Amino acid sequence: xxxxKTKRMPRAxxxxxxxxxxxxxxxQRGYMAASMxxxxxxxxxxKPLVYLYLxxxxxxxxxxxRREAKALTEAVRAGARPGLPADRQLWSGLTxxxxxxxxxxxxxxxLHLQARTHGEVFAAExxxxxxxxxxxxxxxxxxxxxxxxxxxxxxxxxxxxxxEALVGAAEALAxxxxxxxxxxxxxxAATLMNFAWAGLGDLMAGRHWTPPDDDTDGGxxxxxxxxxxxx
Amino acid sequence: xxxxKTKRMPRAxxxxxxxxxxxxxxxQRGYMAASMxxxxxxxxxxKPLVYLYLxxxxxxxxxxxRREAKALTEAVRAGARPGLPADRQLWSGLTxxxxxxxxxxxxxxxLHLQARTHGEVFAAExxxxxxxxxxxxxxxxxxxxxxxxxxxxxxxxxxxxxxEALVGAAEALAxxxxxxxxxxxxxxAATLMNFAWAGLGDLMAGRHWTPPDDDTDGGxxxxxxxxxxxx
Amino acid sequence: xxxxKTKRMPRAxxxxxxxxxxxxxxxQRGYMAASMxxxxxxxxxxKPLVYLYLxxxxxxxxxxxRREAKALTEAVRAGARPGLPADRQLWSGLTxxxxxxxxxxxxxxxLHLQARTHGEVFAAExxxxxxxxxxxxxxxxxxxxxxxxxxxxxxxxxxxxxxEALVGAAEALAxxxxxxxxxxxxxxAATLMNFAWAGLGDLMAGRHWTPPDDDTDGGxxxxxxxxxxxx
Amino acid sequence: xxxxKTKRMPRAxxxxxxxxxxxxxxxQRGYMAASMxxxxxxxxxxKPLVYLYLxxxxxxxxxxxRREAKALTEAVRAGARPGLPADRQLWSGLTxxxxxxxxxxxxxxxLHLQARTHGEVFAAExxxxxxxxxxxxxxxxxxxxxxxxxxxxxxxxxxxxxxEALVGAAEALAxxxxxxxxxxxxxxAATLMNFAWAGLGDLMAGRHWTPPDDDTDGGxxxxxxxxxxxx
DNA sequence: GATGAATGAGCATTCATTCAT
DNA sequence: GATGAATGAATGCTCATTCAT
Numbered sequence: 027x028x029x030x031k032t033k034r035m036p037r038a039x040x041x042x043x044x045x046x047x048x049x050x051x052x053x054q055r056g057y058m059a060a061s062m063x064x065x066x067x068x069x070x071x072x073k074p075l076v077y078l079y080l081x082x083x084x085x086x087x088x089x090x091x092r093r094e095a096k097a098l099t100e101a102v103r104a105g106a107r108p109g110l111p112a113d114r115q116l117w118s119g120l121t122x123x124x125x126x127x128x129x130x131x132x133x134x135x136x137l138h139l140q141a142r143t144h145g146e147v148f149a150a151e152x153x154x155x156x157x158x159x160x161x162x163x164x165x166x167x168x169x170x171x172x173x174x175x176x177x178x179x180x181x182x183x184x185x186x187x188x189x190e191a192l193v194g195a196a197e198a199l200a201x202x203x204x205x206x207x208x209x210x211x212x213x214x215a216a217t218l219m220n221f222a223w224a225g226l227g228d229l230m231a232g233r234h235w236t237p238p239d240d241d242t243d244g245g246x247x248x249x250x251x252x253x254x255x256x257x
Numbered sequence: 258x259x260x261x262k263t264k265r266m267p268r269a270x271x272x273x274x275x276x277x278x279x280x281x282x283x284x285q286r287g288y289m290a291a292s293m294x295x296x297x298x299x300x301x302x303x304k305p306l307v308y309l310y311l312x313x314x315x316x317x318x319x320x321x322x323r324r325e326a327k328a329l330t331e332a333v334r335a336g337a338r339p340g341l342p343a344d345r346q347l348w349s350g351l352t353x354x355x356x357x358x359x360x361x362x363x364x365x366x367x368l369h370l371q372a373r374t375h376g377e378v379f380a381a382e383x384x385x386x387x388x389x390x391x392x393x394x395x396x397x398x399x400x401x402x403x404x405x406x407x408x409x410x411x412x413x414x415x416x417x418x419x420x421e422a423l424v425g426a427a428e429a430l431a432x433x434x435x436x437x438x439x440x441x442x443x444x445x446a447a448t449l450m451n452f453a454w455a456g457l458g459d460l461m462a463g464r465h466w467t468p469p470d471d472d473t474d475g476g477x478x479x480x481x482x483x484x485x486x487x488x
Numbered sequence: 489x490x491x492x493k494t495k496r497m498p499r500a501x502x503x504x505x506x507x508x509x510x511x512x513x514x515x516q517r518g519y520m521a522a523s524m525x526x527x528x529x530x531x532x533x534x535k536p537l538v539y540l541y542l543x544x545x546x547x548x549x550x551x552x553x554r555r556e557a558k559a560l561t562e563a564v565r566a567g568a569r570p571g572l573p574a575d576r577q578l579w580s581g582l583t584x585x586x587x588x589x590x591x592x593x594x595x596x597x598x599l600h601l602q603a604r605t606h607g608e609v610f611a612a613e614x615x616x617x618x619x620x621x622x623x624x625x626x627x628x629x630x631x632x633x634x635x636x637x638x639x640x641x642x643x644x645x646x647x648x649x650x651x652e653a654l655v656g657a658a659e660a661l662a663x664x665x666x667x668x669x670x671x672x673x674x675x676x677a678a679t680l681m682n683f684a685w686a687g688l689g690d691l692m693a694g695r696h697w698t699p700p701d702d703d704t705d706g707g708x709x710x711x712x713x714x715x716x717x718x719x
Numbered sequence: 720x721x722x723x724k725t726k727r728m729p730r731a732x733x734x735x736x737x738x739x740x741x742x743x744x745x746x747q748r749g750y751m752a753a754s755m756x757x758x759x760x761x762x763x764x765x766k767p768l769v770y771l772y773l774x775x776x777x778x779x780x781x782x783x784x785r786r787e788a789k790a791l792t793e794a795v796r797a798g799a800r801p802g803l804p805a806d807r808q809l810w811s812g813l814t815x816x817x818x819x820x821x822x823x824x825x826x827x828x829x830l831h832l833q834a835r836t837h838g839e840v841f842a843a844e845x846x847x848x849x850x851x852x853x854x855x856x857x858x859x860x861x862x863x864x865x866x867x868x869x870x871x872x873x874x875x876x877x878x879x880x881x882x883e884a885l886v887g888a889a890e891a892l893a894x895x896x897x898x899x900x901x902x903x904x905x906x907x908a909a910t911l912m913n914f915a916w917a918g919l920g921d922l923m924a925g926r927h928w929t930p931p932d933d934d935t936d937g938g939x940x941x942x943x944x945x946x947x948x949x950x
Numbered sequence: 951g952a953t954g955a956a957t958g959a960g961c962a963t964t965c966a967t968t969c970a971t
Numbered sequence: 972g973a974t975g976a977a978t979g980a981a982t983g984c985t986c987a988t989t990c991a992t
Contacts (some may be wrong), residue, residue: 028480034970034976049278051395057372058289062962072978074964083962118467139374182345183440187448190433191426198425199418219466225456236452237348237443268951293987303953305989314987496955496991518836520751522985534957539984579930605749605836644904649910652895653888660887661880671876676931680878681928687918697912699905700811730972755966763976767968776966 041079044069048080049090051133057087057144084147091148097225102159103124112170116163119218120196124211127200134204138197151182156193163189167226176230188229192222219235259443271312274470275300279311280321284363288318288375315378320380322372326362326386332357343401346449347394348446351427353444358431369428387424394420398457418458423453496538503541506531511552515594521605527674546609553603553610556595557617563588564621574632578625582658586673589662596666600659613648618655625672629688638692650691653682724841734772737762741773742783746825750780750837768799777840787826788848794819795852805863809856810912813889817904820893827897831890849886856882860919869923881922885915
């Protein structure tokens with residue numbers, strides 16, 4: 027079932043084969059359910075070699091996380107080139123993101139599902155990468171405000187929350203796209219741009235959605251300062 | 258260390274104690290790392306009793322998923338009462354959602370993290386619940402369009418994608434709120450309403466964000482039919 | 489090969505069976521070469537039960553050491569009753585010692601050979617027991633001096649060294665007796681009494697063997713203050 | 720961390736480096752806990768070379784035992800030169816023995832601790848060396864008797880037992896000296912001479928310690944034919 | 951209703967040993 | 972002469988699960 031058994035490869039090559047097998051197995055079975063036996067077999071090597079090169083299951087998983095995280099962030103960074111206006115950066119970054127997650131579903135599963143569910147150590151690894159992305163998106167939001175010559179006038183935490191929401195929405199769409207045949211990366215990106223960007227635009231323009239005073243309030247509410255869109 | 262050891266309880270009560278212990282253990286350790294020993298001890302009963310009542314680890318986990326899913330959906334449903342306008346329904350549903358996930362972090366971890374990562378069976382269970390919620394949100398979006406007397410003129414899948422994005426953003430915010438001390442349910446809900454609702458409003462009004470023809474395109478793009486918001 | 493397979497025994501009984509099997513296996517194979525599989529089989533139980541009761545290989549070995557050390561020291565203590573004169577105490581203590589080591593060769597191997605060779609932890613355990621015995625012998629030597637109304641006039645360390653030598657000789661004789669068919673405990677004890685006690689008597693009487701000034705010295709040497717015994 | 724990595728050494732030199740590393744590793748870790756990896760690394764060579772030269776772990780250990788046994792017996796033999804009177808021979812032999820064991824603690828550990836605890840083969844190897852030493856000491860005892868113009872009138876086995884006891888005492892003192900800082904070889908040797916030699920002298924003179932008829936005997940006992948020393 | 955006693959099966963890890971170069 | 976690459980075979984340990992009472 028595994029790769030064709032080729033003997034005597036240089037270490038670097040074997041390591042990549044092992045990581046390939048590990049990402050696939052971890053992505054599909056989960057960290058704990060994946061056995062080193064299965065990984066070794068899929069990689070076409072014996073178990074001791076896996077330990078010789080990757081040290082332990084934990085280290086192997088960490089190596090997977092790091093490799094996949096690096097690949098993902100580099101893909102996104104390569105997509106969102108700094109020269110463009112903020113919305114174009116976001117668009118192309120998202121497209122790169124959805125393209126990458128679609129092409130590497132196991133790697134995405136490792137990052138998004140498995141790494142967060144199997145121990146603080148791995149979760150911390152992921153949290154760091156994710157924080158980086160959220161920070162990047164936060165910068166894009168603020169840049170967009172500047173480009174529109176508007177003062178967002180939003181507290182730090184509010185902007186963070188928006189970025190969190192945007193990233194979370196992207197993650198959910200990536201899962202959804204991977205599970206729904208026929209959805210392209212461009213479509214996912216367009217959906218998210220439509221969903222998020224206009225909302226952000228309104229926010230930048232000072233049009234908030236104001237919550238009612240309390241849960242039983244029946245009074246006036248809605249978008250302030252706007253023209254009464256939606257509800 | 259678990260519940261006070263009380264003998265001879267009626268079955269229904271014992272079962273709830275076991276489920277409490279199981280949700281807590283599964284939520285914190287994960288499905289595979291949680292041992293039946295630990296759960297039984299935390300529940301204050303012997304292991305055979307757990308098997309007598311809940312049959313197997315798999316069944317026990319399924320029971321946890323079902324109980325927590327039911328509790329969550331009921332909380333949300335109780336929040337979003339049908340009489341209100343769509344945005345108010347969404348607002349109060351979200352508030353109920355964030356309140357519940359904050360109050361039952363282990364249950365939320367079971368649903369959002371663990372159930373999706375440990376086998377098709379559990380993932381399917383979750384997918385069903387989630388689909389129900391996405392459908393509900395989809396209806397809200399369409400209702401909002403109707404209330405605004407506008408034809409969304411959006412393909413079915415596009416609206417589904419929007420709902421997916423909204424739900425995904427909500428999930429991410431729930432995680433974020435649970436991990437960030439001081440964030441209230443109302444704040445999370447407000448952030449999400451601001452983020453999403455205006456964007457949806459624009460969409461309903463026919464103002465899309467149009468993607469460039471391709472990645473290297475330098476031509477005109479942006480929100481069509483609008484007043485040039487944001488970028 | 490193991491004990492007759494009897495089902496459902498109370499824990500205390502099973503534990504002793506396991507310790508019996510472990511002492512035998514550790515004594516014959518050594519700590520590292522002994523496998524938990526072998527011990528479990530010899531005890532007539534499954535491996536998990538060994539772990540359930542004894543926790544780990546290390547703990548099992550420690551339990552063996554403690555049990556055997558206790559049995560040995562109690563046997564010696566029971567032999568050397570305090571009321572007797574010092575030489576009689578030593579005689580009966582030694583007899584008890586050789587009797588016990590002959591009857592429990594595996595236990596003796598665990599204590600004398602295995603425990604000292606497999607890690608600081610075990611060695612420390614043994615060292616404590618041994619120190620106790622050496623201290624006991626030291627007291628006997630001093631008591632003998634008092635009984636003979638003589639001032640040993642020996643430095644603390646010198647007496648300790650003598651006690652160490654006596655205990656070491658006893659240990660070697662125990663090994664030798666176990667390996668040489670037909671040697672009884674009484675014979676071993678008599679040999680050691682003859683070997684050691686008179687020498688101690690001379691020492692107490694102030695008759696030392698004086699070392700030459702240096703290795704190449706050809707001058708006078710021998711037992712001082714005595715009648716020129718031996719050489 | 721091991722020897723400086725020098726390429727292309729003649730075989731004999733390499734082998735000694737390997738044996739050095741092996742003795743150190745076996746002495747400190749024990750036979751089983753020592754890994755060929757560690758030994759090879761400490762020797763500064765690759766593992767296959769160790770196998771090329773020394774064949775197997777067992778052979779390597781045997782080679783260690785032989786080399787260290789030879790070194791020890793040669794050191795002792797060089798110390799105890801045949802021309803001297805018996806007590807001087809014993810004294811200088813013991814001094815050489817304690818000097819050597821103090822200078823080569825790992826070698827001593829291999830011989831005294833490890834080789835006896837890891838399988839019949841190694842134990843037999845050691846037993847042979849030890850028998851040689853015991854025989855040598857036996858000869859010394861008999862020589863001493865002749866020198867004193869006395870007929871030991873002791874059965875063969877009794878003398879062997881005495882020699883065993885003396886050798887065992889020496890071994891215990893070697894361990895004790897290695898574990899107790901500040902004890903010199905001369906001190907150890909003097910302690911043992913004092914302990915043993917006078918006792919032997921008494922024995923030669925026909926003064927035995929006579930065991931009581933049985934353990935509950937309260938009758939007369941003690942050194943017969945002597946002046947009532949000690950007891 | 952409840953549990954102490956017990957296990958089959960599996961898993962991460964290690965080690966002595968050998969090729970192919 | 973010397974080594975990087977590779978593995979078969981154990982071994983300690985854990986876990987879900989089940990009897991017998």
